[in-house]
Amino acid sequence: MREHLKVTSGALLSTVLVLAAGCSSDDAASPSPSAGASSGSARGPGGGGPGGQGGPGGGGQQITAVNLNTDGVSPGGANTAAVVQATNAFLATLDATERDKVEYAFTENKARQTWSNFPATAVAREGIAMADLTADQQKAADAVLAAGLSTAGAQQDANIRSSDDELSRISQEGASGFGALKDYFIAVYGTPSTTEPFMVQFGGHHLARALTYNGDKVSQTPQFVGTEPTSFQKDGVTVEPLKAESTAMFAMIAALSAEQKTTAKFTSGTFDDLLMGPGKDTGVFPASEGLQVSQLTAEQKKLVTAAIQTYTGDLADAAAAKLLAKYTSELDQTRIGWSNNTGPTDENSYIRIDGPSVWIEFINTRSMSTPNIHYHSVYRDKTNDYGSTKPS
């Protein structure tokens, strides 16, 4: 009897072992191991959705360092002294280790080019996470952005960061990568100076700010803004981080006549995301297409200017005004266009403003995290991204 018991217990133990091995494979379950494994490691980070750990050696988003000079074409008007002061005040709150994380040489181009529309868990950001700073340090960091940006620009940053808290709250699958603090990073390139070039880099999942100063000159591009969801409630108030941009861009297309709309529709292809997103820093832009703004009425032109203003207006007021004046003067050489759809909640609605200097793309895109479309938008300056002219 006793022997039987022992034999049975041995059998039970073995069975448990086999079952355990069998079950433990379920989490990595894929009917064909080679296909599953390969797709996992061979692809990039999650498409805006959670769970995007760009695998070890996984390419994901590719950032190739380009040669960034300091010859960018800026109409000037920068409030450099105020930004220098705020940046130095922020740096003074950091200890040596933190400063080491935050401060970069101005020549570290690859780091300067590192931004993304993926969360930091998928594409690691440079600098230090807001979550790793004390409340006072965070306040000092926010003050740097507040100095460089307009009130509207700073408010938009706060709203976009809130959208990541909201996304983390509502997302069905692992949203550990999102959050207003843990996904947002700040870095400073070069020594803040009113005469020598330096850059403040701030961003996270759906935001990229690159504020490059060189004396009176300033660049706020590449600028990436996005939000998922597009609208949400926070403390009883509706927050729409890209309300200004989306309203103005869709209004600009909605004001076109049927004939103009046909001319404005792109024929080169269709879109499900931005073309000039992260990593597209070689200065090569798609061939111009769409409707010439010179063909528009004065009222329609005003709507184009208003749309551009929602991007340029993020910068501190004086410099933003000079920049908008420059782009407005180039309107007659500028084209606008659209693809797929023209409604703010439609699938893949895509709108572009393409001038001699200004480049703005706006798209309704998708992720696996939420059931609705969400916004991605990028603003570049063909002659002044990162304060640099076209890279060689």
Place this chain on the structure above:
Amino acid sequence: MRITLSVRVGALLACLAIVYTALAVLAPRPAAAHPLSTTAVLLTAEAGRVTGRVQLPIDRLAIALDQPLTTAAVKQPGKIEELRGYLLSHMSAADQAGPWVVTAGGGAVESIDGVDHLVFDIVLQPPDHRVGDFQLTYDAILHRLVSHKVFVSLRTGGEKEYTTVGVLDWQQHTLAVPAAGAATQDGFAAAIHLGIRHIAEGADHLLFLIMLLLPAPLIARGRRWKRSDDLRRNSWRVVHVVTAFAIGHSVTLALGALGYISVPTRVVESLIALSILVSGIHAIKPLVPGGEAWIAAGFGLMHGLAFAALLGDLGLGRGSLVADLLGFNLGIELTQLIVVALLMPSLLVLSRTTVYPGVRVTAAGIGVVLAAAWLAERTALIAVNPFNRITDALIDHPFTIAASIAVIAAISWAVPRLRTTTVRTPAPAGHDLRTPATAVDHSGSVTHP
């Protein structure tokens, strides 16, 4: 004496368990990346050609073709043909010697990270049969959906993981694929690697070996297994079994690879399943007392034929057959030794506990069931093997399994009541191996009915 020894053995097993668990945890795992509607081109550089898989997200394909494509629509035979033609018209490869011949087969729908993809198998054949760096030009989906991204990855025939070569997008439809660097690994080292991979992923070869190792610490008395406490004898039996298997499969591997013998794959595969079945039954009740070495050698011949077929399939051996053959075989033997090193300490300890008959019979029973399923599948008695998932799972977690067995051994050994005390086969006098058996005192702490 007994206490210190048992503590020592227990500690040893615990350490083994920790090491195995660590290995299981640290072993590279595919990352759970979440590609939202991107294309993946996964290339494998082999001798004389590059093979690969193209995974096209069906929803993006629908946009690019401006067709309401659904998974069901894609699966229609005519549609798959059409889409294969579409893929081939948007893909080409070339090097200095000229354009490569690109062919595509397959066309299955696979759910990858929750998104249905159409997956084609491709073969890229250089005109001079020399795999060097080449230019891949590809714009399927991309030619129309200009914001689409195509991730191109490469590995060598000996590697499991891919390395990203680059991303094709609206700016770039052509990419340099550094296959020459990958191809230089093609040779002796690659052959060893291949051998290790093949046997480590070949559940049938490992299972056969394990079935033969199960009764190694035992001795056949008529139709029953009895415990043998002679460590030296047991170790020698392990050596005999492993050597016999090595000799058996080396002979047919060499003959098969050199082209002297050829047996249909289905027959070979069926015989391999039979070999596991027989050795599994033998582990339960001795069929051929003391004949494990002969079973190992005899069925080893069958396993060697399977290795030879694989070597041929992979196109290895075009350069220097002997080196590849040696390397491949060396890889197989190395993996066998690793398996023995991982399992035998636990089995030897377990054999000194009263749970061993249960463990052995269960393990052998599982082997018999899996082997029977394989045999049925390979002789076309059944269409789908219901145990494939289990065998895949077992193969994917070798260290977890080894660790679990070590844990069972440690637990069993740690419970004094489960430990056996009587030495039925005394060690021959004069040997200098201090075996646990001879050191265990024979006080009757375990009661027998």
